[in-house]
Amino acid sequence: MSKLLNVSSSPHVRSDVVTSNLMGDVIIAMIPAAVFGVWQFGVHAALVLLLTVASCVVSEYLYERLLNKPVTIGDLSAVVTGLILGLNMPPEIPVWIPCLGGVFAIIVVKQLYGGLGQNFMNPALAARCFLLISFAQKMSSFTLDGVSGATPLAVLKSGGTVDVAAMFVGRIPGTIGEVSTVALLIGGIYLLYKKVISIRIPGTYILTVAVFVFIFGKQDLNYVLAHLCGGGLIFGAFFMATDYVTSPITPMGQIVFGVLLGLLTGLFRIFGGSAEGVSYAIILGNLFVPLIEKYTLPVAFGKEGKKA
Amino acid sequence: MGLATFVGGIHPYEGKELSENQPIEELWPVGELVYPLSQHIGAPAKALVKKGDQVLVGQKLAEAGGFVSAPVLSSVSGTVKTIEKRRTAGGTMVDSIVVVNDGKYTPVEGMGQERNPETLTKEEILNLVKEAGIVGLGGAGFPTHVKLSPKAPEKIDYVIINGAECEPYLTSDYRRMIEEPEKVIGGLKVILKLFDGAKGVIGIEDNKPEAIKKMTELVKSEPRIEVCPLKTKYPQGGERTLIYAVTGRKINSSMLPADVGCIVDNVDTAAAIYMAVVKGTPLLTKTVTVTGDAIANTKNYSVRLGTCYQELIDAAGGFKTEPEKVISGGPMMGQALFDLTIPVAKTSSSLTCLSHDAVAEMEPTACIRCGRCVSVCPGHVVPQKLYKTALRHDLDAFVKLNGMECCECGCCSYICPARKPLTQSFKEMRKAVAAARRK
Structure with missing residues (x-):
């Protein structure tokens, strides 16, 4: 044989699943919440989602082109960032604000730290927090059916009562994507079914919040359920806390992370000045990830009870 | 209660349907036979014959070179042509005894003597x-x-x-x-x-x-x-x-x-x-599967040790399409071959002939820390972290993170959506650590 055969180190086969498949699944999982948001809040919400995604993708493309780096928009991670950021926007927001957020998320939070996989904060959430601080008033005015109103958690905080059924369906004021618990759960179940995420982070996160508000808030089922359905907890737990890059890679670390987020969220909601706290809890939690991983490395097979 | 198993692991394409219904056929060697002196873990065997010697089936060509070693026996009768370095499936050149087959298969005395x-x-x-x-x-x-x-x-x-x-x-x-x-x-x-x-x-x-x-x-x-x-x-x-x-x-x-x-x-x-x-017959043959999408006819052969891989391919009707990769063993842990002038050794199990080497076209992308390598690893280590130590060639950190517990099964590389050469880098690190420990 004149031609030499290909030689490489084993394994010689690979799974078909690549990064863009995983990102694609996350996008698919957010569609129910996005569709519900657009249906409820109208065409402006659709425009916000579209432009936020476009802003993220274009930012990534231009940055990589200008720096002569390989263009990686095909991995769809910028689309995921854009969609999460868009779903975190109030439906009436002037579109330049989320566009600015998209640029911030991609350039400052993601690319300046080295691009995909290197950022230590969730880009969409960091951008949301940046916008919350910069444009506090515009970022926290919510309307539903033309009437502006307080979010259920704000009502709860000021001692009012809320309709949990409406919260579950999503007939409440809030950001485009956070309102419908049922739509988010459909997406979450899809991600679990496709094994894109495990239940460890969302499960422990939601459970911890439930226990925390039960103990330190009110010992009332309606109250606890309102806390679970409101304030983007479901959105955060399934779609933002599970962000691969900014959550622990070790199974035990994911459980610790979920509990930590639950404690922080409960702390912010019950004892903090604001009614909500999911975004800040996750962003803060992101900072603990390296530490959590360091102390939650799995015990190697056959090394149980032995020193490494 | 499920079936007995372990935590981790993967489900790659099995490909067994290609050859599982092919009965084992006896394959007689045509050309010369090559017996590497190191077909086992441990000290290489020591040659007992020299060029020109007549040998019989079952005759010891080389004796064990120590306690952890094994003798090498002739699987045919004939003449020792030479003792020289030949390439083995692992890619290394190993001292090998080359025997020209006389086609008579004359056994050594006492072979085939049954015992209770x-x-x-x-x-x-x-x-x-x-x-x-x-x-x-x-x-x-x-x-x-x-x-x-x-x-x-x-x-x-x-x-x-x-x-x-x-x-x-x-x-x-x-x-x-x-x-x-x-x-x-x-x-x-x-x-x-x-x-x-x-x-x-x-x-x-x-x-x-x-x-x-x-x-x-x-x-x-x-x-x-x-x-x-x-x-x-x-x-x-x-x-x-x-x-x-x-x-x-x-x-x-x-x-x-x-x-x-x-x-x-x-x-x-x-x-x-x-x-x-029981049957008084030493290890002379090995069952080898010849399979893959590039081979004309998939086969299971009982083949004499020392037979050239090329003969197995020829017997199976040759290639129906030009292979890009031929693996000695299976796709997860097998060794890819430069060419087919490699002898069947005791550890040969299969020739997997692939018309398309999909792995060659795969470009690694950024690690997104998805954790799939962690969940499939049967050794319960964190391949993502080991890989970082491998990139730095930091042997101490590699050992500390239980890198030596890697069994090189390839699950992490298989599953990685970023196509990182995880297992591949761990093999090098493990070799480097073992070499450092020997010093």
Whole structure:
């Protein structure tokens, strides 16, 4: 044989699943919440989602082109960032604000730290927090059916009562994507079914919040359920806390992370000045990830009870 | 209650349907035969013959070079042509004895002499196994007589026969189990004679129901032997994962199966022990699957050790499409070959011929820390972190993160959506650590 055969180190086969498949699944999982948001809040919400995604993708493309780096928009991670950021926007927001957020998320939070996989904060959430601080008033005015109103958690905080059924369906004021618990759960179940995420982070996160508000808030089922359905907890737990890059890679670390987020969220909601706290809890939690991983490395097979 | 298995692992395309229905055919060598002196773990064998010597079937060409070593026997009769370095499947050049076949297959005196294992002492059995040149035929190549001589034989309570054959494409063990199950069980019975307190277990993945059925029927009358169906999952047939699935006991990289009371042998090894001890026939042949989408006819061959791989391809009708990659072994742990002038060795199991080398076109992308490598790793290490130490060539950090517990099964590389060469880098690191420790 004149031609030499290909030689490489084993394994010689690979799974078909690549990064863009995983990102694609996350996008698919957010569609129910996005569709519900657009249906409820109208065409402006659709425009916000579209432009936020476009802003993220274009930012990534231009940055990589200008720096002569390989263009990686095909991995769809910028689309995921854009969609999460868009779903975190109030439906009436002037579109330049989320566009600015998209640029911030991609350039400052993601690319300046080295691009995909290197950022230590969730880009969409960091951008949301940046916008919350910069444009506090515009970022926290919510309307539903033309009437502006307080979010259920704000009502709860000021001692009012809320309709949990409406919260579950999503007939409440809030950001485009956070309102419908049922739509988010459909997406979450899809991600679990496709094994894109495990239940460890969302499960422990939601459970911890439930226990925390039960103990330190009110010992009332309606109250606890309102806390679970409101304030983007479901959105955060399934779609933002599970962000691969900014959550622990070790199974035990994911459980610790979920509990930590639950404690922080409960702390912010019950004892903090604001009614909500999911975004800040996750962003803060992101900072603990390296530490959590360091102390939650799995015990190697056959090394149980032995020193490494 | 599910089937016995382990935590982690993957489900790659099995490819067994290509060759599982091909009965084992005897393949007679055409050209010269090449016997590398190192086909096992341990010291290379020492040549006993020289150029021009006449040799017979079953004659020792080289004797064991130490305790952890194994002799090399001639699988044909003929003349020693030369002793020189030849390339082996691993890619290295190894001193090899080249024999020109006279086509007569004249056996050495005493070969084929049947024995009743009941009348043999343990020492006699071990000696017969050693003299027959038997090593771990599943791929590791650890000298079997050494494995069968643990420090405390009375503490062995499990003899596990590995019929998992979890490596994709391979069907040689499967064909052995359904065509000659009595040889496998016969071998197991011989091993059990060495370990009075042990129970024999034949572990078979449940994608081989025919083999499970046949074996279960045959062991009905054997009080000391049972069949353990295993969940089909790669790497179920790894020594550590198999022991865990069957017994619930765990060993790490610095332990031997005997440390937890287990002896593990491949089905082909068990059959070879039977042939050597009961039938008086040493290890002369190996069952090799010839498969893949590039081969004209998929086959399972019983082939004389030392036969050139090219002859197996020719016998199977050659390639129907030009292969890009030919693997000695399966796609998960097999070794890719430059060319086919490689001899069949004791550890050969398959020639997997792929028309398309998909891996060659894959470009690694950024790690997104998805954790899939962590969840599939049967060694419960964190490949993502080990990879970082490998990039820095930081041996201390690699060892600290339990890098030596990697069994090189390839699951992490297989599953990685960023196509990182994880296993590949760990192999290099493990070699570097082992080399540093020897210093």
